Amino acid sequence: MSLQAATNDVYLDIQKRLYQEARLLSAEQYDDWVLMLSDKLYYRMDMPQKRLREDKVSDRAPAKTPIFNDNLDSLKIRIGRFKTGFVWSENPMNSSRHIVSNVEVFNTSKTGQFKVYSIVELHRSRLDSERKRFTVGREDIWNKSAEGYQLLERIMTLDDSVVLDSNMNFFL
Amino acid sequence: MKQELDDLIDFKTGRQKRLIYSDAHIYKLEMEKIFGRSWLFLAHDCQLEKPGDFVRTFMGEDEVLVVRQTDNSVKAFLNTCTHRGNRLCKADHGNSKTFVCNYHGWSFGFDGELTSVPLEDAAYKNNLDKSKFGMVEVEQIANYKGLIFATFDKEAPSLEDSLGEMKWYMDIWLDAMPEGTELVGTAMKVELPVNWKLAIENVSGDGYHLGWAHAGAMTVTAESGLAGLSVGNSEVDNAAAVSVAGMNGNTVLAALDGKSGYAFYNEYQKIWDYLDENRETAVERLGPFRGEKMWGSQINMTIFPNLQFLPGLNWFRVYHPKGPGKFEMWTWAMVDKRMTDEMKEIILNNVSRTFGPAGMFDNDDGDNLAAATQQSSGWRSSQMDLYANMALGVEHSREEMPGVVSEGLVCEQNQRYVYRRWLEMMKADSWADIPFYNSLEEARATEGKS
Numbered sequence: 001m002s003l004q005a006a007t008n009d010v011y012l013d014i015q016k017r018l019y020q021e022a023r024l025l026s027a028e029q030y031d032d033w034v035l036m037l038s039d040k041l042y043y044r045m046d047m048p049q050k051r052l053r054e055d056k057v058s059d060r061a062p063a064k065t066p067i068f069n070d071n072l073d074s075l076k077i078r079i080g081r082f083k084t085g086f087v088w089s090e091n092p093m094n095s096s097r098h099i100v101s102n103v104e105v106f107n108t109s110k111t112g113q114f115k116v117y118s119i120v121e122l123h124r125s126r127l128d129s130e131r132k133r134f135t136v137g138r139e140d141i142w143n144k145s146a147e148g149y150q151l152l153e154r155i156m157t158l159d160d161s162v163v164l165d166s167n168m169n170f171f172l
Numbered sequence: 173m174k175q176e177l178d179d180l181i182d183f184k185t186g187r188q189k190r191l192i193y194s195d196a197h198i199y200k201l202e203m204e205k206i207f208g209r210s211w212l213f214l215a216h217d218c219q220l221e222k223p224g225d226f227v228r229t230f231m232g233e234d235e236v237l238v239v240r241q242t243d244n245s246v247k248a249f250l251n252t253c254t255h256r257g258n259r260l261c262k263a264d265h266g267n268s269k270t271f272v273c274n275y276h277g278w279s280f281g282f283d284g285e286l287t288s289v290p291l292e293d294a295a296y297k298n299n300l301d302k303s304k305f306g307m308v309e310v311e312q313i314a315n316y317k318g319l320i321f322a323t324f325d326k327e328a329p330s331l332e333d334s335l336g337e338m339k340w341y342m343d344i345w346l347d348a349m350p351e352g353t354e355l356v357g358t359a360m361k362v363e364l365p366v367n368w369k370l371a372i373e374n375v376s377g378d379g380y381h382l383g384w385a386h387a388g389a390m391t392v393t394a395e396s397g398l399a400g401l402s403v404g405n406s407e408v409d410n411a412a413a414v415s416v417a418g419m420n421g422n423t424v425l426a427a428l429d430g431k432s433g434y435a436f437y438n439e440y441q442k443i444w445d446y447l448d449e450n451r452e453t454a455v456e457r458l459g460p461f462r463g464e465k466m467w468g469s470q471i472n473m474t475i476f477p478n479l480q481f482l483p484g485l486n487w488f489r490v491y492h493p494k495g496p497g498k499f500e501m502w503t504w505a506m507v508d509k510r511m512t513d514e515m516k517e518i519i520l521n522n523v524s525r526t527f528g529p530a531g532m533f534d535n536d537d538g539d540n541l542a543a544a545t546q547q548s549s550g551w552r553s554s555q556m557d558l559y560a561n562m563a564l565g566v567e568h569s570r571e572e573m574p575g576v577v578s579e580g581l582v583c584e585q586n587q588r589y590v591y592r593r594w595l596e597m598m599k600a601d602s603w604a605d606i607p608f609y610n611s612l613e614e615a616r617a618t619e620g621k622s
Contacts, residue, residue, distance in 0.1 A: 065357030086387035166538025168530035
């Protein structure tokens with residue numbers, strides 16, 4: 001099925017929303033971020049594996065292993081952990097920048113629901129000279145609601161088969 | 173050299189010289205004396221279902237391929253071409269009939285034999301004895317109840333002798349149910365700038381850090397009613413838990429309540445139902461003490477030098493050192509095979525949520541251990557000492573269980589025994605010089621005898 005591009009108006013509205021979201025995530029304004037999330041949120045990232053191209057994933061291949069597999073409730077628990085003030089590794093605050101690009105927006109079969117592809121690159125400046133960088137492809141479903149566009153589903157593809165930071169105390 | 177090594181560790185006072193976390197020469201010696209001759213975990217049986225199934229893993233810094241054979245045995249090979257040394261396989265796991273080198277096209281069967289060489293007639297003039305250039309096999313391989321281990325040392329005592337009385341504890345997970353265990357999903361891999369021993373000691377015996385280092389995760393799981401057993405709950409107090417060591421370097425940290433293992437689960441009631449339904453089987457197979465008090469409890473198990481698994485929390489982890497200040501940590505979810513798919517899914521999600529790369533508990537440990545590594549690397553700091561001297565002199569025996577026992581999860585006995593084993597192996601010229609001990613009596617009789 002070929003995808004039908006959304007109108008330019010919708011594209012711009014959703015792009016604005018993604019930029020706003022990136023700014024909130026970089027600033028750790030998670031209470032504001034939660035307002036952008038649907039009550040029925042599905043938020044998922046799997047652990048990548050290096051497989052041979054000819055080795056087709058079959059039924060008996062191991063199940064996918066999640067790094068994030070969250071709904072709104074479990075995401076709020078993760079956020080609650082940061083809000084306790086007891087997550088010592090985030091004090092002083094690590095500087096981070098979420099850079100969003102390659103945004104594409106398509107209509108779906110449901111009115112007011114849009115499929116959105118994007119790439120997010122996270123730069124983390126940690127202690128002294130430590131720099132960390134994550135690149136992640138995202139496939140989202142955004143839902144137009146009275147509160148503006150809300151994130152219903154986000155499937156993230158991490159590019160590393162070995163995670164190269166001592167924690168993932170962030171959201172993408 | 174032996175004298176210098178003796179200065180690094182003092183078992184009696186629980187002292188370690190920080191140099192052991194940063195020094196390149198010491199690290200190189202560890203690769204030879206410890207990783208070069210210990211039984212190292214390679215794979216779980218369930219990862220190698222059919223002939224040709226393989227996983228790529230590490231023994232120390234040596235890369236190995238672990239492959240299921242046609243006769244159902246398992247072989248482990250160095251993942252390197254015998255011609256000019258290229259890596260043979262880059263996939264994490266999969267199924268393959270052959271391993272073909274990308275450099276010149278030498279092709280090896282999954283039994284390790286060199287089967288074809290390009291231009292064999294024309295270039296080698298038929299002078300190449302292919303039978304002498306098969307993939308190099310690891311010296312010994314053995315399976316303990318589903319866990320496959322290997323050692324590079326052909327003189328190493330058997331796996332079962334090495335594990336010693338630790339088997340009694342391992343069986344609480346591996347043998348509680350007749351079908352045994354399996355891994356769910358694939359390895360969650362994280363690279364950390366940490367000396368491998370700091371991670372091992374943390375899980376081997378450090379119940380002390382739980383309430384403080386993990387205060388954020390502990391608070392939020394307790395507040396949100398996730399925990400089932402909240403922090404400070406008397407059901408996981410020191411009186412109802414033990415630290416056990418003195419089993420050839422292997423250690424156990426165990427609650428004795430029979431259900432606290434699932435404390436951080438958000439759907440723990442389902443798991444508790446499972447425990448109720450299967451308690452009788454566990455008691456039949458393990459006896460009343462292990463079946464009632466230990467099966468289902470929060471337990472940390474450490475198999476020296478680099479394997480740790482936590483029944484209850486259900487994670488299973490191996491550490492691959494990558495230099496004095498770096499390792500890769502591979503974590504799986506492990507379950508009883510007889511659990512329903514729904515339960516396996518719950519467990520996989522909980523392992524990921526607590527101890528995966530974005531795990532709410534695991535994400536508290538990395539920076540602490542990285543900093544301890546860095547703070548052992550300075551000119552001055554590397555000459556400093558560290559102490560694991562909590563609860564010195566209280567170790568004893570208990571009739572119900574093997575090994576050297578101290579009460580409680582907050583106790584540094586286990587770390588002292590891990591470093592004692594480290595020193596014994598570092599000093600020994602051969603396995604004949606490495607003492608074996610599985611009780612307080614034996615541990616005392618062999619103290620300082622390496």
